[in-house]
Amino acid sequence: MEAIDFKYIDEGNANVAVAYTGSNIVYKNKILRIPKKKVDMRKIYENYTYIYNTMLPEYRMNLELIGFEKDFIRELMVKIDKERNRNDELDLACEEGLLMDNLVSGEGSNVLAVEIKPKWGFVPPEYSACRFCLHEELKARKKNIPLGKFCPLDLYSGDFNRILKSVNDLRATPKNNLKIFYQQENITDKPIYIGGKNITNLIASILYQCPVLQNIKHFQEKFHDNVEELYQLKMNLEEHLIHERLSNFMTSVCLKDLSLMISFYVDNTNLSILEEDNHLVESLAKVHLSGGEGAVEGIPFKVTAIDLDYKNESKIAGLKDLEVELKSVCSKKCSLQRYLYISKERNE
Ligand SMILES: O=P(O)(O)O[C@@H]1[C@@H](OP(=O)(O)O)[C@H](OP(=O)(O)O)[C@H](O)[C@H](OP(=O)(O)O)[C@H]1OP(=O)(O)O
Numbered sequence: 001m002e003a004i005d006f007k008y009i010d011e012g013n014a015n016v017a018v019a020y021t022g023s024n025i026v027y028k029n030k031i032l033r034i035p036k037k038k039v040d041m042r043k044i045y046e047n048y049t050y051i052y053n054t055m056l057p058e059y060r061m062n063l064e065l066i067g068f069e070k071d072f073i074r075e076l077m078v079k080i081d082k083e084r085n086r087n088d089e090l091d092l093a094c095e096e097g098l099l100m101d102n103l104v105s106g107e108g109s110n111v112l113a114v115e116i117k118p119k120w121g122f123v124p125p126e127y128s129a130c131r132f133c134l135h136e137e138l139k140a141r142k143k144n145i146p147l148g149k150f151c152p153l154d155l156y157s158g159d160f161n162r163i164l165k166s167v168n169d170l171r172a173t174p175k176n177n178l179k180i181f182y183q184q185e186n187i188t189d190k191p192i193y194i195g196g197k198n199i200t201n202l203i204a205s206i207l208y209q210c211p212v213l214q215n216i217k218h219f220q221e222k223f224h225d226n227v228e229e230l231y232q233l234k235m236n237l238e239e240h241l242i243h244e245r246l247s248n249f250m251t252s253v254c255l256k257d258l259s260l261m262i263s264f265y266v267d268n269t270n271l272s273i274l275e276e277d278n279h280l281v282e283s284l285a286k287v288h289l290s291g292g293e294g295a296v297e298g299i300p301f302k303v304t305a306i307d308l309d310y311k312n313e314s315k316i317a318g319l320k321d322l323e324v325e326l327k328s329v330c331s332k333k334c335s336l337q338r339y340l341y342i343s344k345e346r347n348e
């Protein structure tokens with residue numbers, strides 16, 4: 001495995017993803033996901049398999065732990081340096097990463113991949129508004145940045161028009177909740193039509209008809225816990241007494257931060273990436289579904305859950321502090337029109 005055979009795809013706070021472009025059949029159509037800091041890779045691998053096996057079996061990808069030869073990371077850093085737009089360095093001592101299916105590329109067809117980070121699908125009793133929107137409001141106030149339009153409660157609502165609205169909102173203000181790739185290049189800000197239909201319509205139609213978001217929401221809620229209470233118990237009790245509660249809560253934290261990749265297998269005759277939007281009127285598209293795979297208006301697609309990293313229990317103190325801050329956002333007069341949904345959601 002040579003660093004020269006890898007192409008930079010993207011990265012988050014914790015990991016960099018690079019795609020294999022060489023000719024070794026073992027790595028063909030694979031992505032290497034490399035942690036930036038020292039982590040327990042086996043625990044991360046086990047968390048992916050635990051979630052795939054027990055919660056999201058239909059949205060899994062192939063995955064294996066892989067060891068790096070000495071100097072591989074150093075050579076890779078040089079190779080991808082110009083394409084990265086972050087200043088943090090990779091961990092040169094990193095010995096292991098995850099080798100996974102490349103969801104933004106395919107064999108025999110072109111891949112258009114839509115990545116959505118859906119966040120929290122429900123409002124827990126400790127909050128009086130959408131937790132994501134409160135956090136948006138807090139970030140906007142602290143950093144003096146504009147609010148995004150996206151509200152996850154629309155995305156998870158199960159109502160086609162609200163799902164479509166949320167996907168359009170994501171298109172308008174994608175932030176880190178939406179990315180679109182075509183042939184491994186990021187094209188998030190381009191108008192995109194497949195088979196004459198706006199990509200937002202196809203995404204909304206899939207998410208309306210595929211139960212993936214309802215599955216995620218179900219387990220987020222099932223394993224959710226009151227973080228302030230959990231923090232107090234953690235401080236005052238022996239940890240083994242609340243081991244199961246803590247571990248369930250960390251699973252919920254992971255499910256509130258995962259992403260979905262919808263990979264469309266398109267050909268040049270049914271794809272147009274435009275320079276300007278032509279505002280077609282949209283309606284529900286025809287979806288045939290079998291597990292996490294299917295076809296929308298005849299175009300094959302696959303839905304995969306990614307970013308299922310194990311979340312460390314040491315996060316609890318920070319999450320408790322954040323919750324206290326978010327509750328203070330709740331109590332102040334807030335500009336969010338999506339507050340209006342809360343009472344409706346609660347009464348449903
Ligand atoms: O707490 P949140 O909801 O802000 O989520 C964090 C994410 O921020 P977001 O609000 O999605 O921009 C945050 O995303 P970004 O790095 O901002 O893209 C991380 O995913 C973070 O996880 P970790 O600390 O790297 O394990 C996420 O932290 P945890 O999910 O581990 O709490």
Ligand SMILES: Nc1ncnc2c1ncn2[C@@H]1O[C@H](COP(=O)(O)OP(=O)(O)OP(=O)(O)O)[C@@H](O)[C@H]1O
Binds near residue numbers: 309
């Ligand atoms: N299997 C895959 N196929 C194609 N691209 C991928 C794959 N896995 C990850 N990526 C790309 O790499 C990016 C970074 O990966 P990931 O989201 O897992 O990193 P992260 O650092 O954990 O993110 P965050 O900061 O949200 O926690 C993803 O946003 C996605 O664009």
